[in-house]
Amino acid sequence: MALARDPLNIIICGVGGQGNILASELVGSAAVAAGFLTTIGETYGASQRGGSVMSHVRLSRQLQYGPLIPKGEADVIVGFEPLEVLRVFRIYGNSDTHVILNSRPNYPLGTLIGESKYPEIAQILNEIGRVAARVQVVEATELAKQAGSAVSTNVLMVGCLAGSGLVPIDVVHYEEVLKQRFEGAALELNQKVFEMGVQAFPQV
Amino acid sequence: MQSVLTINEPGTQVLMMGNEAITRGALEAGVQFCSSYPGSPSAEILSFMAATAKTFGHYAEWSTNEIVAIEAATAASFAGLRALCIMKQNGANVAADFLMSLGLSGCRGGLVVVFADDPESHSSTNEFDSRNLARWAELPLLEPGNFQEAKDMTKWAFELSEQTQTPVIIRSVTRICHGRGNVVLGDFLPKKPANKLGQWDKLIALNPFHPYTHQKLAKIREIFETSPFNTYTGPENPELLILTSGTGGFYSQEAVSRLGVADRVGVLKLGTTCPLPAKLVKSYLEKCPRVLVVEEVDPFLEHNVMVLAAQKEMLVKFFGKASGHIKGPGGPGTGELNPDVVMDGLSAVLGVARPSRNDVVVDPEKDIAIPARDLTFCAGCPHRASFFATKNALEIDGRQGVVMGDIGCYTLGGAKAGHFLLSSLFCMGGGIGMASGMGKLEQFGFNQPVLAMAGDSTFFHACLPGLVNARWNNSKMLFLILDNEATAMTGFQPHPGTGQTAMGEKGAPFSIEGICQAMGADVYIADPYDVAATTEKIYELIQQPGVKVLILRRTCALVQSRRGPKPKVWVDQEKCLGDACGCGRFCSKVFGCPACIWDAAAGKARIDEVVCNGCGVCASLCPQGAIQLEGRD
Numbered sequence: 001m002a003l004a005r006d007p008l009n010i011i012i013c014g015v016g017g018q019g020n021i022l023a024s025e026l027v028g029s030a031a032v033a034a035g036f037l038t039t040i041g042e043t044y045g046a047s048q049r050g051g052s053v054m055s056h057v058r059l060s061r062q063l064q065y066g067p068l069i070p071k072g073e074a075d076v077i078v079g080f081e082p083l084e085v086l087r088v089f090r091i092y093g094n095s096d097t098h099v100i101l102n103s104r105p106n107y108p109l110g111t112l113i114g115e116s117k118y119p120e121i122a123q124i125l126n127e128i129g130r131v132a133a134r135v136q137v138v139e140a141t142e143l144a145k146q147a148g149s150a151v152s153t154n155v156l157m158v159g160c161l162a163g164s165g166l167v168p169i170d171v172v173h174y175e176e177v178l179k180q181r182f183e184g185a186a187l188e189l190n191q192k193v194f195e196m197g198v199q200a201f202p203q204v
Numbered sequence: 205m206q207s208v209l210t211i212n213e214p215g216t217q218v219l220m221m222g223n224e225a226i227t228r229g230a231l232e233a234g235v236q237f238c239s240s241y242p243g244s245p246s247a248e249i250l251s252f253m254a255a256t257a258k259t260f261g262h263y264a265e266w267s268t269n270e271i272v273a274i275e276a277a278t279a280a281s282f283a284g285l286r287a288l289c290i291m292k293q294n295g296a297n298v299a300a301d302f303l304m305s306l307g308l309s310g311c312r313g314g315l316v317v318v319f320a321d322d323p324e325s326h327s328s329t330n331e332f333d334s335r336n337l338a339r340w341a342e343l344p345l346l347e348p349g350n351f352q353e354a355k356d357m358t359k360w361a362f363e364l365s366e367q368t369q370t371p372v373i374i375r376s377v378t379r380i381c382h383g384r385g386n387v388v389l390g391d392f393l394p395k396k397p398a399n400k401l402g403q404w405d406k407l408i409a410l411n412p413f414h415p416y417t418h419q420k421l422a423k424i425r426e427i428f429e430t431s432p433f434n435t436y437t438g439p440e441n442p443e444l445l446i447l448t449s450g451t452g453g454f455y456s457q458e459a460v461s462r463l464g465v466a467d468r469v470g471v472l473k474l475g476t477t478c479p480l481p482a483k484l485v486k487s488y489l490e491k492c493p494r495v496l497v498v499e500e501v502d503p504f505l506e507h508n509v510m511v512l513a514a515q516k517e518m519l520v521k522f523f524g525k526a527s528g529h530i531k532g533p534g535g536p537g538t539g540e541l542n543p544d545v546v547m548d549g550l551s552a553v554l555g556v557a558r559p560s561r562n563d564v565v566v567d568p569e570k571d572i573a574i575p576a577r578d579l580t581f582c583a584g585c586p587h588r589a590s591f592f593a594t595k596n597a598l599e600i601d602g603r604q605g606v607v608m609g610d611i612g613c614y615t616l617g618g619a620k621a622g623h624f625l626l627s628s629l630f631c632m633g634g635g636i637g638m639a640s641g642m643g644k645l646e647q648f649g650f651n652q653p654v655l656a657m658a659g660d661s662t663f664f665h666a667c668l669p670g671l672v673n674a675r676w677n678n679s680k681m682l683f684l685i686l687d688n689e690a691t692a693m694t695g696f697q698p699h700p701g702t703g704q705t706a707m708g709e710k711g712a713p714f715s716i717e718g719i720c721q722a723m724g725a726d727v728y729i730a731d732p733y734d735v736a737a738t739t740e741k742i743y744e745l746i747q748q749p750g751v752k753v754l755i756l757r758r759t760c761a762l763v764q765s766r767r768g769p770k771p772k773v774w775v776d777q778e779k780c781l782g783d784a785c786g787c788g789r790f791c792s793k794v795f796g797c798p799a800c801i802w803d804a805a806a807g808k809a810r811i812d813e814v815v816c817n818g819c820g821v822c823a824s825l826c827p828q829g830a831i832q833l834e835g836r837d
Binding site for chain 1: 217218219326350351352379382383384385386451454455457458461462542543544547560561562563564565566571572573574575576577578579580581582613616620621789792793794796798800801802812814815
């Protein structure tokens with residue numbers, strides 16, 4: 001399948017510990033299986049300790065692109081945490097950017113100790129929605145909890161991306177990658193939440 | 205399960221992390237001995253080597269520190285085996301004493317040393333450019349610029365090393381190590397058995413060999429002149445030549461394409477950067493004497509090519525770091541490269557418009573002020589409790605005790621998460637050495653309590669000489685060892701104190717208290733989760749003369765959470781008095797655990813059960829006893 005834009009630039013963002021790296025690896029592996037030249041840039045290490053994290057995933061039919069997306073050139077942003085989506089959108093977003101966002105906040109230390117205030121979710125959605133091509137909100141953590149574990153929120157969000165029609169990778173490629181990556185109960189849970197993600201937004 | 209490291213299907217295309225690609229390259233080369241000390245961004249390589257050791261029959265060890273790691277790997281090379289040693293840029297400094305001699309001695313079996321640099325210091329205290337060290341040590345240097353090269357160069361480096369009897373440095377960076385991309389797999393080469401060392405088989409690093417080292421480097425330079433790792437893309441006679449290495453190749457290609465100047469600009473990407481393939485570079489300078497040098501972090505290639513141009517009496521116009529065209533927000537020679545830095549530089553040199561799709565306009569008056577997300581300890585981290593107890597003890601003492609910091613997760617304690625408690629921060633083991641000196645300043649009127657803090661893995665890596673020094677010279681100080689039974693920051697690798705080796709062999713764990721006692725220090729142990737008792741112990745020990753050691757022992761919360769179900773912590777909102785309590789939201793505002801959140805609707809404290817790891821320290825701190833804990837030891 002062809003790309004609407006080449007390279008197609010996807011950012012997966014959230015807070016250290018939410019499973020960014022696994023999510024981008026699943027998307028990237030599915031993309032390679034679908035025949036794309038794929039490059040991922042990751043945040044590891046210190047930032048994983050409660051900091052802002054993002055993975056840049058770049059798909060191309062022509063070139064092995066670098067691991068970082070230029071400012072303002074994200075085509076899709078998949079966010080595990082609202083504030084982090086806004087932070088990333090301001091730097092990497094544009095009026096063609098599609099946003100898929102988990103609505104559950106994760107509070108920064110500064111907001112807990114009262115130095116700063118966590119904004120209302122509606123404010124965040126308003127600001128992104130003012131510019132972005134489309135914003136889709138999913139209660140991913142709640143859905144993942146209902147399915148068995150909040151830990152699988154990341155895979156559910158990958159399902160949302162796979163089902164969104166924004167990335168031309170057949171869903172079977174993701175399903176294959178899940179089977180390679182997991183076994184037993186973990187595989188069952190992840191297959192279940194992935195499917196929930198795929199179905200999260202009925203296609204128009 | 206089969207993995208991208210083990211499948212024997214040459215020609216197959218897979219997605220690989222850079223560290224996987226380096227590992228795969230060494231496996232394809234038939235590596236036999238691997239050693240390392242964990243550091244980001246290189247830590248995964250040795251973990252992958254350990255995980256595949258049984259399949260391939262090689263040996264992999266976590267060494268106590270990097271200089272021991274390179275010594276051990278060199279021994280294997282001496283016996284004719286192929287050996288791989290991996291370290292981050294700081295580790296290269298630790299290993300430097302030995303590395304500086306390796307050029308003199310040379311090697312036997314292929315010896316490849318990976319330096320993994322961290323431009324922008326994502327997980328480091330600095331962004332040293334280790335290429336300088338390779339040049340200083342007079343060892344050949346390869347720089348992979350993508351994931352395929354990370355694999356292929358590593359494989360070839362063993363061949364080059366054996367052919368020239370010279371250890372080879374591969375310099376990678378965070379964006380290669382921790383990036384991922386397409387890699388086509390190759391075949392696995394056979395391994396050779398170890399040699400018997402005869403009486404006259406010697407590996408000696410002494411200065412009379414220095415001229416010979418230079419002869420070998422001249423030969424390596426000739427090999428580099430025709431290396432396929434040096435590639436050129438662009439017109440026959442470009443008006444501007446981009447000279448680049450490493451990740452610079454990615455960003456240069458993208459900048460040329462994005463600016464639409466592919467017919468005007470050529471990109472010469474060097475994979476073999478030192479010794480510089482002078483004839484090759486000169487041939488391009490002759491075609492195009494306008495050069496933009498794109499590299500990270502230091503102007504390493506830039507300076508070497510400037511010297512070349514001067515030697516050859518060529519008139520070349522250089523753009524790059526010296527001219528200020530390649531620079532991030534911190535100025536030239538700081539921070540990592542990215543496509544924006546290179547596009548900005550290229551558009552300025554050519555005088556063409558810089559394209560941008562960013563049409564997000566932020567109104568600072570009306571739009572949200574995004575709160576910063578400070579790095580902090582994980583929920584349940586014993587370090588949060590250790591720092592809280594230390595802060596309390598120093599406040600009660602009232603003499604403004606100073607805490608010398610060290611390298612590990614607890615480095616974050618120097619920031620908000622640890623109440624800005626650390627007064628100094630340098631390198632692995634730097635804290636105990638400084639405390640040893642500071643504890644001798646009483647005769648000059650310095651009367652503040654002196655403390656040092658280090659983790660368990662750091663203790664074995666670099667703290668032993670400092671502690672010997674402190675006790676020998678009778679310094680007055682308290683050494684806090686934050687023993688969480690893991691090398692947590694880099695991914696929970698084992699260390700001597702865990703008793704387990706990289707390959708999973710179990711042996712007798714080293715006793716930290718036993719070692720400290722053998723050094724003649726008074727040793728005490730406390731559980732940081734018991735904040736009251738820990739505070740009291742720290743207060744008591746800083747009143748006393750001599751070297752005291754207090755081990756704050758509690759397993760890393762992440763390690764613990766992987767061992768089984770998490771203990772349950774919740775707020776009994778009937779008991780929580782909210783803002784009427786007078787505690788000032790002690791659990792969230794003062795203790796600052798990310799799981800202790802505020803339920804604005806109820807006006808009471810709440811535990812975020814998704815984030816909480818069940819340490820229960822907040823339960824012990826709540827003045828109303830409103831926080832409940834169930835199921836913890």
